Amino acid sequence: MKPHTASLPLSAGSRPSFIRWKKWGKQTLVFVSPFVLYGLFLLAYGVNPLDLYVSMVKTAFGDLYGFGEVLLKATPFVLTGLAAALPAKAGLVNVGGEGQLAIGALFAAWFAVFYLNGFPAWLGIPLMLVAGALGGAVWAGLVAVLKVKGRLNETITSVLLNYVATFTVGFFVHGLLKDPESFNWPFSPEIASSLRLPIVNGTRLHIGFVVALALAVIVWYVLAKTRLGFRIRVLGSNRLAAERAGYNRNKMYFWVLVAAGAIAGIAGMIEIAGIEGRLRATTGANFGYLGFLAAMMAWNHPLRLIVTAFLLGMISVAGNTLEIGSGLPSSSVNILMALVLFFILGSRRWTK
Amino acid sequence: MILADILTGAIRSGTSVMLASQGELVSERAGVINLGTEGSMLGGALGGFAVTVWTGNPWLGALAGGLCGLLIASIHAFLVLSCGANQLATGLTIMFFGMGLTAFFGRDFVSEQIVGFNPVAIPVLSDIPFLGPILFNHDPLTYLSILLVPLLWYLIFRTRLGVILRTAGEREEVLFASGINPKLVRYLAVLAGGFLAGIGGAQLSVAYTHAWVENMTAGRGVVAVALVIFASWKPARAMLGAYLFGAAQALQLTVQQQGYAISPFFLFMVPYLLTLLALLLVERRKSSRTPEALGKVFAGEGSG
Numbered sequence: 019m020k021p022h023t024a025s026l027p028l029s030a031g032s033r034p035s036f037i038r039w040k041k042w043g044k045q046t047l048v049f050v051s052p053f054v055l056y057g058l059f060l061l062a063y064g065v066n067p068l069d070l071y072v073s074m075v076k077t078a079f080g081d082l083y084g085f086g087e088v089l090l091k092a093t094p095f096v097l098t099g100l101a102a103a104l105p106a107k108a109g110l111v112n113v114g115g116e117g118q119l120a121i122g123a124l125f126a127a128w129f130a131v132f133y134l135n136g137f138p139a140w141l142g143i144p145l146m147l148v149a150g151a152l153g154g155a156v157w158a159g160l161v162a163v164l165k166v167k168g169r170l171n172e173t174i175t176s177v178l179l180n181y182v183a184t185f186t187v188g189f190f191v192h193g194l195l196k197d198p199e200s201f202n203w204p205f206s207p208e209i210a211s212s213l214r215l216p217i218v219n220g221t222r223l224h225i226g227f228v229v230a231l232a233l234a235v236i237v238w239y240v241l242a243k244t245r246l247g248f249r250i251r252v253l254g255s256n257r258l259a260a261e262r263a264g265y266n267r268n269k270m271y272f273w274v275l276v277a278a279g280a281i282a283g284i285a286g287m288i289e290i291a292g293i294e295g296r297l298r299a300t301t302g303a304n305f306g307y308l309g310f311l312a313a314m315m316a317w318n319h320p321l322r323l324i325v326t327a328f329l330l331g332m333i334s335v336a337g338n339t340l341e342i343g344s345g346l347p348s349s350s351v352n353i354l355m356a357l358v359l360f361f362i363l364g365s366r367r368w369t370k
Numbered sequence: 371m372i373l374a375d376i377l378t379g380a381i382r383s384g385t386s387v388m389l390a391s392q393g394e395l396v397s398e399r400a401g402v403i404n405l406g407t408e409g410s411m412l413g414g415a416l417g418g419f420a421v422t423v424w425t426g427n428p429w430l431g432a433l434a435g436g437l438c439g440l441l442i443a444s445i446h447a448f449l450v451l452s453c454g455a456n457q458l459a460t461g462l463t464i465m466f467f468g469m470g471l472t473a474f475f476g477r478d479f480v481s482e483q484i485v486g487f488n489p490v491a492i493p494v495l496s497d498i499p500f501l502g503p504i505l506f507n508h509d510p511l512t513y514l515s516i517l518l519v520p521l522l523w524y525l526i527f528r529t530r531l532g533v534i535l536r537t538a539g540e541r542e543e544v545l546f547a548s549g550i551n552p553k554l555v556r557y558l559a560v561l562a563g564g565f566l567a568g569i570g571g572a573q574l575s576v577a578y579t580h581a582w583v584e585n586m587t588a589g590r591g592v593v594a595v596a597l598v599i600f601a602s603w604k605p606a607r608a609m610l611g612a613y614l615f616g617a618a619q620a621l622q623l624t625v626q627q628q629g630y631a632i633s634p635f636f637l638f639m640v641p642y643l644l645t646l647l648a649l650l651l652v653e654r655r656k657s658s659r660t661p662e663a664l665g666k667v668f669a670g671e672g673s674g
Contacts, residue, residue, distance in 0.1 A: 111458050168650045173405070173458050174596045175649070181589045181642045189635035307466055314459050347477055352470025359463045360445065364453035 048365040052357035059353065065344045073343075074336040084335075086221030090293070092324075092331030094119070094302060096230040097285035098309025099327055100237050101154075101278040103318040105172075107241055108274045109254035114161055114176030115282040116306025117183030118154040122283025124187050125153025126290045127297035128195060130209040139212045146213055147229075147287050154283020155276045157183060162275035166268040172275070180306065188299045195297060206297040215292040226288035231324065233281055238320035250274060282306065308334075311359050330355060372628070376620045377504045384616020385512045386411070386574040386587075390594035391601070391608040392515075392522055393439075393566030398598055399526060400559030401539035401663040405461025406446045408591025409468025410439035410564045411571035416472040418572025419582045420479055428487045432511060432572045439568015440561050442468055447560040451553050457665050465592075469585055479582040487511055487577035509577040511569070518566075522605045535559060539661035567591065593645050600648045603661065611648060615641045 057067030077084040098115035105112040129149035134142045160179060164170040188204070197207040215224035241247035253260040253270055260267060289302050312330050316322035333355055337348035390407050397404050404410075418435025422428050446464050449455040487509035496506040526532040534555055537545045542552035574590070575582055593615055601607035622637035 113462060164646070164650070170646075170649050171599070174592070174599070175646060177405075177592045178589070178596060178642045178646055182639045185635045185638045188638075189633050192635065193633060307462070310462065311466065314463070347474060349470055349473040352466065353474060356463055356467035356470055360449060360460075360467070363455040363460050363463060364449045366453070366455065 044365070048361045049358075052354065052361050055357055056354040060346075063344075063346060065340070065346060069343075070336060070340060073339055074332055077335055077339065078332045083221050086218060086223035087335050088328065088331040089227045090221075090223050090331075091334045092327040093227040093230045093292075094285040094289060094305040095309045095312045095327035095330050096227075096234055096324055097288070098282050098306045099312040099316070099323045100233060100309075100320060101158075101282035101285075101306075102310040102313040103316070103320055103323055104237055104241070104250075104278045104281070105274050106313065106318040107247075107254045108250045108270060109257065110165075110271060110275065111173040112158070112161070112176055112275060112278050113173055113310055114158060114179055114279070114306070115285075115309050116302075116304070117176070117180035118157045118279040118282035119286040119289070119302045119306050120180075120183040120187045121157040122150040122152075122154035122279075122286030123290050123297055123301050124190055124195075124286070125156075125283065126150035126287035127206050127209065128190075130213050130290065131195065131207050134213060135210050137210075137212065139216075142210070142213045143215065143291065146209075146291055147284060150283045150285075150287025150290075151280040152283065154279040154281070154286060156279070158275045158279020158282070159272075161279075162272045165275070166272050184299075184303075187297065187301070191297055191299050197296070204299050208296045209290065213291055214295060215288070222293075224288075224292035226292040229284065229288065233284070234320045234324050237281075241320065282309075285309075308355070311355060314359060315362055329358075333358075372624055374500060374504055375624050376617055378507070379620025379623060380613045380617035381504070381508060381512060382616065383578060383619040384613040385508075385515050386570040386578065387590050387594050387597065387615050388609050388612035389515050389518070389570030389573060390567040390591055391597040391612055392518060392605060393563035393570070394594050394598045395563075395601070395603055395605060395608055396522070396526075396535070396566070397443075397560045397563030398664060399535050399539045399603060399661060400556045401542070401661055401665070402447075402450060402556055402560050403457050403461065403595070403665055404443060404446050404464075404560060404563055405458060405592065405595055406443060406464030406468070407461075407563070407567045407594050408465040408587060408589065409471075410442045410464075410567035411574070411587045411591045411594075412468040412472045412585070413438035413442045414568030414571025415575040415586055416476050416479065416571075416582060417568065419482070419484065419575040420475075422484045422486055422576050423479060423482045426485070428485075428576050431486070431576045432569055435572025435576070436565040436568040439571060440565040443560050443564020443567070446564070447557050451556055451560070473584050476582055476584055480584070482582065484576065484580055486575075486580045487573075509573075511573045511577050515573070516609075519605045519609045526605070536661070539663055542663055567594070570594075589642065593641070596645050596649055600645070600652050602652065611645075614648065615645060618644050 053071065060067040060070065078088045079085060098119055101115040101118060102112050126146050126149050130146050134145055137145065157179065161172050161176045164175045165172045191204045191206055195206040197205055215226055217224050241250060249265055250270065253265060253267060285305065286302055290297060294301055308330055312326045313323055315326040333351050337351035340346050340351065341348040390411050394404060394407050414435035417438030418431040421434035422431030442464060446460055449460045450457050489507050489509055492506040496502040526535060534545065534550060538552045538555040545552045545555065571587060574586065597608050597611035600611045618641035622640065625632055625637055626634060
């Protein structure tokens with residue numbers, strides 16, 4: 019909301035500087051507080067939080083390998099974040115990135131193992147990407163059909179389908195897609211090396227992050243600069259206006275959700291082709307939820323999402339350092355992530 | 371025999387969901403959706419288990435579980451009611467917070483063993499053929515949870531307190547005009563909901579599995595929220611829905627014991643698919659009536 023500056027002897031956009039400083043101060047406080055709180059938590063467990071935070075920044079910006087690790091972690095968060103941010107602009111809450119990623123990974127692995135074995139990289143990788151997108155789109159399509167035809171709230175259905183997706187992947191890696199040479203371990207055979215994503219020298223970073231960045235820019239462009247994007251935003255911010263303008267609401271809901279699912283599905287494909295090389299029951303676990311949080315932190319802005327995903331990537335990598343360095347389980351950084359989000363969610367009214 | 375097994379199992383494994391959905395129902399009647407129910411349940415499951423390990427007393431465990439659930443729900447209440455945060459997003463964050471928090475504090479309890487609550491057969495009644503063992507051979511928390519349903523129905527639909535609760539969820543300005551602070555009512559409703567969800571979680575770890583497993587609620591909190599919609603915000607129907615979910619869980623165990631060649635993963639899915647189906651059916655009948663102010667934040671004068 020804009021303040022009522024019209025009646026004041028101020029030109030629009032130039033608030034007095036002390037107000038601006040106050041706003042910046044508040045935003046800094048919102049950002050710093052969760053780290054302080056989590057620091058106290060770490061102190062209680064005998065870990066020096068400063069060590070962790072310093073090593074966090076050092077890992078991320080100290081050398082190319084560390085920077086690559088953070089980007090690697092951030093890549094799926096950008097994509098599943100987009101899967102939440104795009105529907106959010108249309109007024110939908112898609113929490114199904116988790117399941118859409120899983121089914122995308124399943125489709126990608128299935129195609130890679132059974133059909134794309136002998137394909138050269140230039141053809142095989144794009145086909146695998148399409149398969150992943152298709153998987154995510156199908157899964158989001160279920161949510162969309164339930165929303166449009168069954169008039170069911172997409173938040174609830176997408177969360178419930180996440181569990182179904184996890185069990186579906188479990189079914190396949192224990193059965194039809196199980197590696198015959200795995201000595202009964204539940205994972206798929208390894209995909210052909212020609213299907214693996216090219217790697218940046220000196221890191222583990224693959225080109226998947228370029229795909230993620232490109233998609234973020236595309237989604238931003240469509241939303242901000244095109245007529246379609248305008249319509250999506252109108253639908254999300256003023257349903258009545260959208261109805262008056264004669265938009266086909268159900269059709270838009272359907273395709274926005276399917277597009278979001280396709281993006282999350284691509285995240286699943288990238289996990290297979292970029293990092294793991296095979297499908298496991300745990301592939302991409304929690305990435306959907308983390309992406310949703312990244313989108314929330316960015317207020318569903320596709321470009322800001324890149325920054326928040328990077329931040330979550332830094333925190334995730336820090337989790338591994340924490341586990342190795344001090345014996346605290348890596349899951350404890352989830353607490354930090356939730357704290358960051360609590361402060362952001364709670365401060366919206368206050369920082370205005 | 372198999373039918374009796376499934377029906378007994380329906381109550382046994384449905385009770386945790388039932389308690390959580392009764393709590394969520396109270397919260398939603400006051401106008402607040404709390405997806406953080408999942409987090410409250412997890413907190414309750416771990417807190418209840420931990421206190422039972424320390425004291426050996428499952429009653430203290432159940433109480434502690436309820437308090438943990440209440441504490442976690444208080445974050446939701448504060449962010450949503452005092453800070454005006456988005457209800458769904460806050461709920462999800464709390465779900466995630468609960469997962470992280472309990473994974474962290476729970477690792478010391480993974481291999482612990484407890485006696486906990488165990489089924490107590492009610493004399494005479496449990497001797498009734500067929501129905502006796504199904505209905506009257508459960509743990510104490512389950513009996514209490516069954517008593518809770520008519521009690522809640524009475525409170526919500528037959529007392530002044532219930533009118534206040536429902537008004538908070540329908541027309542908060544009316545409540546405000548009559549000198550009652552709707553925000554306070556909502557706070558209490560969310561906290562009560564968290565308490566019940568926490569006891570539900572404790573029932574799971576202290577009475578049902580007698581163990582703590584990371585993320586052991588596996589979406590039961592989300593199912594509880596879905597069931598409230600299925601139940602059209604009515605306690606008895608929420609109970610029915612929860613037992614249906616429990617029956618699907620029990621079916622899965624029974625089929626496995628009988629040695630049928632069905633992949634367990636399909637059976638794992640059944641409860642979630644059944645919940646979706648139940649939602650679809652109730653939406654078709656269009657009989658559900660949502661509390662009018664559900665999900666909205668009261669922004670009237672003096673509400674801060």
